[in-house]
Amino acid sequence: MVASTTKYDYIYCDPIKCVGCQLCEYICSFTKTGEYNSYRSRIRTVRVDEVLMTAIACRTCENAPCVVVCPRDALTQDPEKGIIRVDSTKCDGCAWCVEACDFGAISINPATKLAEICDQCENEEGGPQCVIWCPKEALSLTNPDRISQKSRRELIKESLEFPTKAKDPR
Amino acid sequence: MYGYSGKILHIDLKTQKTWIEEKPEEWYKLWIGGVSMATRLCWENITPGCDPYSPENPVCIANGIFTGTPVPVGGKFGMADKSPLTGFIGDSLSGSWFSIALKRAGWDGVILHNQSDHWVNVFIDDDHVEFLDAAYLLGKGTYETEEAIREKLGDDQIRSCTIGPCGEHGVRFANVTNDGRQAGRTGHGSVWASKKLKALSVRGTKGVRVYDPQTLMQLSYDISKAAQGEHTAKYRIYGTATGMKNSNAMGVLPTRNFQEGVFEHIDLISGEYLDEHHKVKVISCAQCPIACEQMSIVKTGPFAGAMTGVEYESLQANSANLGISDIRASIQLLEIADHDGMDSMTLGVTISYAMECYERGVLKKEDFACKSYPEGLEMRFGNAEAAIALAKMIRDREGIGDILSNGTRIASKIIDAERGTESWKWAMNTKGLECPGYDARSLKTFAIGLAVGTRGGCHNRSAAYDPDMKGETNRFTLDETRGQVAAESEEYAAVYDTLPLCKFIRRCFTGKADRSGAWPTIAKLINATTGWNFGYDDVDLIGVRATNMKKAFNIREGWKPEDDDLPWRWKHDPFTKGPAAGVVVTDEELAYGKQLYYKAKGWTEDGMIPKELLIKLGMPDVAEEIGV
Numbered sequence: 001m002v003a004s005t006t007k008y009d010y011i012y013c014d015p016i017k018c019v020g021c022q023l024c025e026y027i028c029s030f031t032k033t034g035e036y037n038s039y040r041s042r043i044r045t046v047r048v049d050e051v052l053m054t055a056i057a058c059r060t061c062e063n064a065p066c067v068v069v070c071p072r073d074a075l076t077q078d079p080e081k082g083i084i085r086v087d088s089t090k091c092d093g094c095a096w097c098v099e100a101c102d103f104g105a106i107s108i109n110p111a112t113k114l115a116e117i118c119d120q121c122e123n124e125e126g127g128p129q130c131v132i133w134c135p136k137e138a139l140s141l142t143n144p145d146r147i148s149q150k151s152r153r154e155l156i157k158e159s160l161e162f163p164t165k166a167k168d169p170r
Numbered sequence: 171m172y173g174y175s176g177k178i179l180h181i182d183l184k185t186q187k188t189w190i191e192e193k194p195e196e197w198y199k200l201w202i203g204g205v206s207m208a209t210r211l212c213w214e215n216i217t218p219g220c221d222p223y224s225p226e227n228p229v230c231i232a233n234g235i236f237t238g239t240p241v242p243v244g245g246k247f248g249m250a251d252k253s254p255l256t257g258f259i260g261d262s263l264s265g266s267w268f269s270i271a272l273k274r275a276g277w278d279g280v281i282l283h284n285q286s287d288h289w290v291n292v293f294i295d296d297d298h299v300e301f302l303d304a305a306y307l308l309g310k311g312t313y314e315t316e317e318a319i320r321e322k323l324g325d326d327q328i329r330s331c332t333i334g335p336c337g338e339h340g341v342r343f344a345n346v347t348n349d350g351r352q353a354g355r356t357g358h359g360s361v362w363a364s365k366k367l368k369a370l371s372v373r374g375t376k377g378v379r380v381y382d383p384q385t386l387m388q389l390s391y392d393i394s395k396a397a398q399g400e401h402t403a404k405y406r407i408y409g410t411a412t413g414m415k416n417s418n419a420m421g422v423l424p425t426r427n428f429q430e431g432v433f434e435h436i437d438l439i440s441g442e443y444l445d446e447h448h449k450v451k452v453i454s455c456a457q458c459p460i461a462c463e464q465m466s467i468v469k470t471g472p473f474a475g476a477m478t479g480v481e482y483e484s485l486q487a488n489s490a491n492l493g494i495s496d497i498r499a500s501i502q503l504l505e506i507a508d509h510d511g512m513d514s515m516t517l518g519v520t521i522s523y524a525m526e527c528y529e530r531g532v533l534k535k536e537d538f539a540c541k542s543y544p545e546g547l548e549m550r551f552g553n554a555e556a557a558i559a560l561a562k563m564i565r566d567r568e569g570i571g572d573i574l575s576n577g578t579r580i581a582s583k584i585i586d587a588e589r590g591t592e593s594w595k596w597a598m599n600t601k602g603l604e605c606p607g608y609d610a611r612s613l614k615t616f617a618i619g620l621a622v623g624t625r626g627g628c629h630n631r632s633a634a635y636d637p638d639m640k641g642e643t644n645r646f647t648l649d650e651t652r653g654q655v656a657a658e659s660e661e662y663a664a665v666y667d668t669l670p671l672c673k674f675i676r677r678c679f680t681g682k683a684d685r686s687g688a689w690p691t692i693a694k695l696i697n698a699t700t701g702w703n704f705g706y707d708d709v710d711l712i713g714v715r716a717t718n719m720k721k722a723f724n725i726r727e728g729w730k731p732e733d734d735d736l737p738w739r740w741k742h743d744p745f746t747k748g749p750a751a752g753v754v755v756t757d758e759e760l761a762y763g764k765q766l767y768y769k770a771k772g773w774t775e776d777g778m779i780p781k782e783l784l785i786k787l788g789m790p791d792v793a794e795e796i797g798v
Contacts, residue, residue, distance in 0.1 A: 019454040021241055021454040021461065022270075022457065022460060023394070029377070030387070034379075034383065038327060050313070050465060050477065051450050051453065051465045053475075099632050135394050135395070135398060135459030135460075136398075165389045167508075
């Protein structure tokens with residue numbers, strides 16, 4: 001199954017800006033559990049090698065594969081925001097959603113054995129806490145359309161300013 | 171207890187037994203973490219007078235107070251043992267996810283006792299300890315080893331401290347690596363090798379709790395945002411290598427084994443040049459919002475593909491100090507050091523020592539014969555190919571690399587004994603640890619700091635180059651204030667090294683880096699984490715206690731006043747060029763400076779620690795053993 005593109009917003013990490021500090025994981029786990037624990041974070045940093053790093057959270061796919069495969073219909077998608085909600089009375093931690101997610105954005109809570117998915121901090125003042133905290137502004141709540149628009153704009157800006165080089169790695 | 175678990179994990183590598191030591195909260199208030207706690211654990215666990223490579227020299231790891239929380243730059247740990255280079259306390263810090271995993275596993279510290287009879291990978295899986303066979307990891311570089319362990323144990327979140335081939339071969343200045351960062355100096359890697367410990371891995375799945383999360387989050391947020399501004403611009407944009415030009419302009423950039431302090435090709439080895447031609451990306455240590463590590467790659471020439479993080483200290487030791495103006499060769503040297511696991515600063519200074527030996531006829535071309543170069547090497551300054559070949563010989567302890575793998579102090583002793591020469595005069599170390607990249611001939615406060623430093627030639631512990639280079643002192647002369655300046659800058663650094671926090675955050679609390687700017691916020695961070703009631707004076711005492719503890723360890727290991735010395739060259743052999751030409755630190759100045767420092771510390775004229783002082787600092791047991 002191939003994940004479909006999304007019209008919804010999701011937490012996006014710019015791998016060029018990400019320095020791999022992992023602060024987002026602490027902020028997320030603290031927001032959700034009151035403790036600092038990467039294993040309980042709904043956004044996960046990925047460090048493939050010394051310079052290749054990013055963070056991944058739920059991409060709010062349309063026709064989300066995780067929702068489709070859930071054998072107990074525990075997962076539903078908010079039609080407006082695209083957020084995937086987990087019904088804790090139905091979820092039994094079978095992890096089919098984890099397997100179905102092409103982005104590895106779902107995890108099973110080691111204590112409750114239930115699926116946990118980024119909800120964009122919908123109940124938090126100010127929205128996604130990881131976005132607020134990210135020291136390098138690598139994280140944003142956005143969607144592919146906005147990302148491509150921004151890329152185009154930045155490309156033109158850089159081309160016109162050529163050869164001045166942006167020195168600040170932020 | 172908040173911020174701590176109260177538990178130290180003891181591991182016996184021979185019997186494969188483990189036990190837990192519980193420490194009271196009062197003990198943590200004295201020793202906090204990092205360098206100070208690691209040194210204290212050495213005091214409690216190392217057999218006095220032991221051979222550093224014997225089973226009686228355990229490796230002590232101490233976590234940080236802020237590790238695993240969002241407190242910026244607090245994801246660090248300290249590692250200490252009796253150094254095989256100096257015979258005194260060997261203490262290092264490393265920024266790392268390893269320390270965070272260790273905190274989540276529930277351990278404030280780990281003591282690795284005794285020696286295994288086969289290569290082992292110790293795996294701390296929360297409360298469980300496993301002794302895994304490490305045969306499959308042998309020969310692997312540091313990064314490869316970490317990846318191989320994650321692959322084998324099946325969890326990306328497992329973090330490891332490892333040694334590379336340099337450690338396995340017993341290079342005396344081998345180090346311990348985790349996540350691309352190193353507990354870099356004083357030779358921990360060779361102590362690990364004596365224990366046949368290839369890697370220490372941790373999986374920690376528990377949460378970290380603090381006393382007052384709201385306050386801690388607010389403070390952390392503000393510091394993290396402040397760390398994106400002017401106070402850290404130097405580190406974020408060019409990294410520490412931006413200091414190359416300034417050191418050269420002041421005539422303190424070690425050049426050709428500290429023979430001069432200015433390098434004619436400075437523009438080709440500067441931080442700015444690196445940024446323009448070789449930077450791939452800037453990355454951060456664990457839990458760090460600054461991000462200063464300039465990952466740099468070689469794109470052309472014989473070393474194309476070499477990539478590693480480049481910093482001021484490692485760069486200067488392996489460029490100007492070797493007379494090398496091709497920064498691509500420097501990156502290649504650093505990649506060898508980082509991937510194969512040795513201290514890049516000591517490596518550079520050891521190669522420069524060998525180059526001077528060659529130029530002065532002490533060592534000949536054929537002395538550098540090896541498999542790749544059976545005819546030997548022309549080890550003259552500036553010969554990048556020879557330097558790289560020698561780095562590999564040191565790593566493999568091949569040919570003369572075997573002697574040089576001991577660092578400059580021991581290598582010069584062996585060579586001089588064999589050949590009747592005086593190469594010790596250009597062996598640039600203090601107490602056996604190779605000197606950092608600020609030539610101390612014209613930085614006289616720093617010269618005192620280096621001479622008295624407990625771990626030898628180190629800019630991180632004795633930070634007195636800072637007032638000298640900033641013009642807060644007259645760097646060319648000594649006056650009666652300098653003992654105090656040297657002591658205070660050392661104690662200031664020791665506070666950061668003990669928490670530990672990276673010093674690059676020092677201006678981000680209030681904009682002012684001095685005690686009045688930093689200590690109040692640090693006290694608030696400590697209190698929000700632990701629920702203690704620390705104030706300005708309590709923070710200040712952290713550094714006083716740490717430096718006294720380290721000195722006490724050295725005294726117990728037989729320290730004598732004459733051990734507080736400088737390399738011969740700094741005392742007798744001035745530069746001919748640059749702003750610092752003609753300047754040396756005379757024996758009289760050194761003796762005067764030492765006296766000023768001892769007095770500032772409240773020590774005796776012989777540099778011993780009075781009993782009353784140790785008791786006042788909460789160390790009655792130490793007073794009993796070494797106090798006077």
